Amino acid sequence: MPLETIIAPSILSADFGKLGRECIxxxxxxxxxxxxxxxxxxxxxxxxxxxxxVTKIRERVPRxxxxxxxxxxxxxxxISEPHKWVADFKKAGCDLYCFHYEAAISSTAAxxxxxxxxxxxxxxxxxxxxxxxxxxxxxxxxPSTPVDVLWDILEDSDEDARPDMVLVxxxxxxxxxxxxxxxxxPKVTALRGKYPNLPIEVDGGLSEKTIDQAxxxxxxxxxxxxxxxxxxxxxxxxxxxxAAVDSRRKxxx
Ligand SMILES: O=C(CO)[C@@H](O)[C@H](O)COP(=O)(O)O
Numbered sequence: 474m475p476l477e478t479i480i481a482p483s484i485l486s487a488d489f490g491k492l493g494r495e496c497i498x499x500x501x502x503x504x505x506x507x508x509x510x511x512x513x514x515x516x517x518x519x520x521x522x523x524x525x526x527v528t529k530i531r532e533r534v535p536r537x538x539x540x541x542x543x544x545x546x547x548x549x550x551x552i553s554e555p556h557k558w559v560a561d562f563k564k565a566g567c568d569l570y571c572f573h574y575e576a577a578i579s580s581t582a583a584x585x586x587x588x589x590x591x592x593x594x595x596x597x598x599x600x601x602x603x604x605x606x607x608x609x610x611x612x613x614x615x616p617s618t619p620v621d622v623l624w625d626i627l628e629d630s631d632e633d634a635r636p637d638m639v640l641v642x643x644x645x646x647x648x649x650x651x652x653x654x655x656x657x658x659p660k661v662t663a664l665r666g667k668y669p670n671l672p673i674e675v676d677g678g679l680s681e682k683t684i685d686q687a688x689x690x691x692x693x694x695x696x697x698x699x700x701x702x703x704x705x706x707x708x709x710x711x712x713x714x715x716a717a718v719d720s721r722r723k724x725x726x
Pocket of ligand 1: 649
């Protein structure tokens with residue numbers, strides 16, 4: 474089955490005073506997923522919200538009827554100890570739990586007593602742990618992390634230890650509205666070259682101006698925050714982003 478184009482607006486740029494309504498509207502405007510930015514003020518220099526808020530927006534946005542289908546909550550966990558929140562986010566309604574490679578290998582996570590006893594850390598163990606909770610698992614890399622760290626994980630002989638999606642950050646995680654870093658696209662090209670069927674997400678600075686470069690590199694899951702929530706006509710932006718990726722992907726087949 475050919476990879477689908479997925480447009481996942483980042484709700485970091487939504488009006489938090491009416492977050493439920495903004496999420497409903499965004500899906501009605503044609504978005505496939507909601508990209509839910511979870512920040513702990515430690516892994517990144519910004520704070521957002523946790524599972525209680527996700528629970529409330531889940532009550533308003535219909536659950537996907539198929540795995541990774543429309544309405545998927547793509548929770549981007551920009552947090553230091555991603556293994557600690559898996560159960561809470563499953564309960565809250567997360568469908569895809571995307572953690573950072575850098576957080577999973579950090580000494581803080583590896584040295585926590587909980588991690589030692591349960592062996593939930595290291596990227597592969599964490600992926601299995603996320604799968605055991607009935608969620609898809611994503612792994613994200615920051616701009617400073619080379620893509621090479623992912624090969625061993627993506628090649629694991631145990632399918633359960635392999636991620637369902639890779640997220641290549643095209644800005645430093647932490648804030649919306651930053652400039653797109655085209656320097657990160659060779660990572661996407663390398664991933665797509667090896668894995669024609671892997672969902673590859675790009676996040677940061679995506680807009681009508683930068684989408685062609687990301688699509689040319691092979692990204693099929695597009696996160697866009699300020700470009701969608703800052704637009705007069707969000708449905709038009711979502712449709713243009715989708716059309717740009719669709720046309721590039723067709724010409725690559
Ligand atoms: O994870 C992040 C930032 O850390 C992103 O999801 C941003 O929220 C994307 O916002 P734009 O760059 O599209 O405005």
